[in-house]
Amino acid sequence: MEKIGIAIIGCGGITLQNHLPGLALCPQTRIVALCDSDPATLQRASQQCGVAACYTDYTEVLKRDDLNAVVIATPNVLHAPIALAAIKAGKHVLCEKPLAMNSGEALEMYRAAETAGVRHMTAFTYRFVPAFRYMAHLVKSGAIGQPYHLRVQRFQDWGQRSLGWRQVARMAGSGELGDMLSHRLDYAHLLVGQMRSLVGDLHRFHDARGGQASDLEDWTAIIARFANAATGVFESSKLVTGRGESARSHDYCEINGSEATIVYQMSATPELHMGRPGSGNLETVPVPREFLTWPGSPRDPSQGDPLFNFRYDQNFEFVDAIVKQRPCVPSFLDGARVQEVMDTAIQSARERRWLDVRYAVPWK
Numbered sequence: 001m002e003k004i005g006i007a008i009i010g011c012g013g014i015t016l017q018n019h020l021p022g023l024a025l026c027p028q029t030r031i032v033a034l035c036d037s038d039p040a041t042l043q044r045a046s047q048q049c050g051v052a053a054c055y056t057d058y059t060e061v062l063k064r065d066d067l068n069a070v071v072i073a074t075p076n077v078l079h080a081p082i083a084l085a086a087i088k089a090g091k092h093v094l095c096e097k098p099l100a101m102n103s104g105e106a107l108e109m110y111r112a113a114e115t116a117g118v119r120h121m122t123a124f125t126y127r128f129v130p131a132f133r134y135m136a137h138l139v140k141s142g143a144i145g146q147p148y149h150l151r152v153q154r155f156q157d158w159g160q161r162s163l164g165w166r167q168v169a170r171m172a173g174s175g176e177l178g179d180m181l182s183h184r185l186d187y188a189h190l191l192v193g194q195m196r197s198l199v200g201d202l203h204r205f206h207d208a209r210g211g212q213a214s215d216l217e218d219w220t221a222i223i224a225r226f227a228n229a230a231t232g233v234f235e236s237s238k239l240v241t242g243r244g245e246s247a248r249s250h251d252y253c254e255i256n257g258s259e260a261t262i263v264y265q266m267s268a269t270p271e272l273h274m275g276r277p278g279s280g281n282l283e284t285v286p287v288p289r290e291f292l293t294w295p296g297s298p299r300d301p302s303q304g305d306p307l308f309n310f311r312y313d314q315n316f317e318f319v320d321a322i323v324k325q326r327p328c329v330p331s332f333l334d335g336a337r338v339q340e341v342m343d344t345a346i347q348s349a350r351e352r353r354w355l356d357v358r359y360a361v362p363w364k
């Protein structure tokens, strides 16, 4: 079979850390081109993966005959224009999160991809964490009974250091909400389902970071009611002093139901903590072997840092969906639904009141 030709558009941090090593584990693919507006970044990526075809203009990349799919890993403002151009050219698209600048853009991307019949995927990478996958499996198979509460926290300590384009509204759309909480809003949809209403808040403590103006929030919180009556409490911050900033910093998700509590915490050890009615403490539950990699992934889970290696399964999922001509998980629809929640939270914070969450595409 001919290899799937992939181009990476945006060759900064996440491409070097996730997409290049992830695609290197997919023998059905060939990276045919790299694109970045910054020549030095382009050169670094080219050296890392040995791909010589380098472009600074993505419209030129899309003209290549050997191109089947693109990975978009640019600042958020460029996701929609690049994805729409790629879809128009008939290419499959894996796009970084948050999918777009707002839900209008995200829905346009979803509808365009569906109409064109191309594969579309949002890079909600934390769906691929083995312990989180096992948690989702247990919840879906009824282990917690009736869901009561979802509790999510992402705490990092960035102080006043620069966040680059992430601290600029016209580049990022939102701050902490899109950067860190978007992944966890996706958890909420997966674990509990659609939200009915929410109240959100955003706050910026620092108007400058690294000597440059910041016009976005460094803290956000949402309280939500789900359609099934469960409640959700979400908090995410870049200013949790002493917590560190890496993948090892506090990343917590707890669900409480009538039959069990399950606690997931990002950790190098694949395990959950579970509480049963009346037990009074949480027991440690190891993640079964079959959850250590994504179904079908050729990755050896014992290789590499467990805080990072699961991320490569995201690229496998994209490629596998192209090969098997089936929908990607998670799709642009998942990305658009998170964006609808984010838009509602921003509006709620602005208007200082509870709002209903209105999803444009009905839930099945």
Ligand SMILES: NC(=O)c1ccc[n+]([C@@H]2O[C@H](COP(=O)([O-])OP(=O)(O)OC[C@H]3O[C@@H](n4cnc5c(N)ncnc54)[C@H](O)[C@@H]3O)[C@@H](O)[C@H]2O)c1
Binding pocket: 009, 010, 011, 012, 013, 014, 015, 035, 036, 037, 038, 041, 056, 058, 073, 074, 075, 076, 078, 096, 097, 098, 123, 124, 125, 126, 164, 165, 179
């Ligand atoms: N899924 C995850 O866990 C995860 C983690 C980190 C970042 N991200 C997302 O990935 C995206 C990129 O983040 P990053 O941390 O790699 O940022 P980054 O700044 O390190 O890289 C972005 C790159 O895009 C390039 N770029 C800017 N304009 C361009 C254009 N017109 N054409 C081509 N390239 C252009 C920049 O030069 C830069 O090299 C963001 O959307 C971010 O939210 C996702």
